[in-house]
Amino acid sequence: MLFGPIPEPLHKIIQLAHILRNSKDLTLRNISGHLSTRQLLRIAARMKHFPTNYAYDILQETFMIKFLPSLTRQALEKTILNVGITPDETREAKNIKCEIKNNVLTIGKSSVPIHKAENLTKVPSILFYDIPQHLLLMETLLQDFQLGYHLLLVGNQGVGKNKIADRFLELLNRPREYIQLHRDTTVQTLTTQPTVKDGLLIHEDSPLVKAIKYGHVLVIDEADKAPTHVTCILKSLVESGQMILIDGRRIAPEIPAGRDPTNYIKIHPDFRIIVLANRPGFPFLGNDFFGALGDLFSSHAVDNPSKDAEIDLLKQYGPRVPVRTIKKLVGIFGELRTMADQGLVNYPYSTREVVNIVKHLEVSMESVSFFCFQINPLLRH
Template sequence: GKLVVLDGIHRVNPGTLSVLQRLVHDRELTLYDGSRLLRPDRYQALKQELQLSDEDLQARYIFPIHPSFRIIALAEPPVVGSNTQQWLGSELLTMFLFHSIRSFSMKEEIDVITGMNPNVPKKAVQQLLRFTHKLRQTSDPTAQSLASSLSTRQLLRICRRFAQYPEESLHHAINKACLSRFLPNLARSALNMNLKDSGIVATSEDVEAQEESNYTCEINSGMLTIGKTSVPLFNPDEKMKVPDVLFYENTQHMEVMEDMLKDYMLGEHLLLVGNQGVGKNKIVDRFLHLLNRPREYLQLHRDTTVQSLTLQPSVQGGVIAYEDSPLVKAVKSGHILVIDEADKAPTNVTCILKTLVESGEMILADGRRIVANPAEAEGRSDVIVIHPDFRMIVLANRPGFPFLGNDFFGALGDIFSCHAVDNPKPNSELAMLRQYGPNVPEAVLRKLVSAFGELRSMADQGIITYPYSTREVVNIVKHLEKFPNEGLANVVRNVFDFDSYSGEMREILISALHKHGIPIGAKPTSVHLAKE
């Protein structure tokens, strides 16, 4: 006779949801194992008619439904004019009594935010909310799509961070929340225009901080310091699970790590979004190595199911046994769970992470449950209490072509603190490549950095589809370090041979590489002699 909450019914297949129709309308249900649930009056009538006791009926798999059982379903409204989210059809309209929840007014939202974060500067809150409400009330669909990234939950996160680090800039916080680095050009210019209109601009300190190159990390008497942020080191029980990778430090990655550390200290779960090969895994492994935190690793794919997220089949003595997945192990022991390729799994699967992150609760495939409150677990063997040190770091590629993942950021972005990871800037990349290839001539490294920099800017403009990443340049430099006598043009072909099947693409790539002195696919006509 409890209350069941169905969260996110807009993501369920309509055919699946209509299974509940009989339970809602007739208060009856037939289960897969043949047992039947009946409403109390029918159950009593059946009992009298057949002159059977409760035990007899239950032996025949007939059970009464408690009179106080109720369902509350939560969903997002259907998107007008969209093909994908028209979930509210005539079949579903008859199933529930609907209540729409209006958005907060500006005054209500300010009261909620300042009530939960009393130390946050009032001026910053008002400026932030004026900007957000301006986006929400506009009729421009591009600006409205940006407003969805600035939900009340995200605004609370921004203000929590402001209360702790009041010297930070609002401009940086909003760009980070909207992941402005990966927005289409139209949306990015709309965001910048609205920021300018609201008087939120990048301060001179911001620009100076970005150009600063003295970012260091050091460990002194049990304290880790990245940039200007310090945290005490953790002393783990399982030192074997602390990652240790080859990592060459550069300014840009250190900036991202300091940003991650600030959010980590505030108790946030992190989401790193970036193109393929920009070093997301390396950054996370280095971050956990510095913090001395054990890691559990889970890689998702297109066929990931809710069951495979929580249970892992293994063969023991010729018999298949199901054991806890890395997710459950991390929850139990307080390790950091790193979820890689999160955008590859369907969003209706990854959405089960939402309640785990939000409220620390989750039901596992084998019937056990994870809870946040230790009092609920007393004397119950099927309940797992979430460890206070448990944290989740999720890695995803940016949505859209050419990675063809699902829009993980759109579906779940606001429950995580988001960080955009980009290829290092030319100076940072050059410093890193020098460490990978100490014997490779400086001129060759500069050619590679400038050529790949141009290809990436072409990818941002939409001229080419694949954004060539640091991973490809590092592979070229490693090759040149090991085989110094091999020609640069020959080595570079390892990366670009895939694109040689498309004639137009090949011409664009060849002309960009020639411009920076890499003679791939050069013909006699490519040599231009100066006139006397």
């Protein structure tokens, strides 16, 4: 009733949720929490505003199927098929486009007015080459962003999570606050930051508090590296909009009547969080942020580009590098990633590594071209 008539894809997803909750298989029951009532409401809201028949695509993101252990993944995929949801429904991203026209950003079939930012220095500006796979992801991010959800991007190191987040905010013209977590991060460092001013050490509001005050987008990087008790303080902020700072101030959606406003920080309506985390397990060995708090976010898996997309991407990074060389590199790295999935090598080699190789080759080709340009006149004489 909350979101009107229930479409058939949502019916199947609800049916799947009840099957998982009542399953005798403990493995399936353990992951049923990813299809909680809150998550189902989020899916229903997206389907109401952005109708789709790609139920399998939604489940891919909801369960992070790509990152599940093999036995769990097989059991879940079998259950999904039994419900009547097939992988063939996954969207293709061949003809998706991104354009800005009349101050309106359009990615695929989704459009939104560009934000009028006051602090342009905090809007990211990066080198980014569009490929269909990334544009398809950003279209989904755009839809969730319009619905007011906080975002979680999960993937291996080097697959482009930071670049995608920065490019997304650049397109929206949204100011960004950035914080990187690590194993020594504490609750205090998450909410305050020491700064030297006029020779004195003072404690200022952290990027988290500034983003809440001014309506910026907070990008939390390496979220899986911080202790769980630190990241879990985000739970009350994301879930209910409430948070108590070390100095006694309270973050709240509204300042209660009759209370001292200096003791409160009102959450700006434009405030959003984008969390970046590595996939759980070896070799990153971080905390399972998705397992602990993924239910509070609209979660998305970020993978290496497909073979053709990666070739197109590398051509743009290395226009002088022979296509034959690029194809060989893509083939080699594809084999390495397959071996990593099979447990034969320890590190899942990412797009970042092959991009760095191509950039190095591009510089080498540029040097050779310059040398030939300089020596040709000499050879003529």
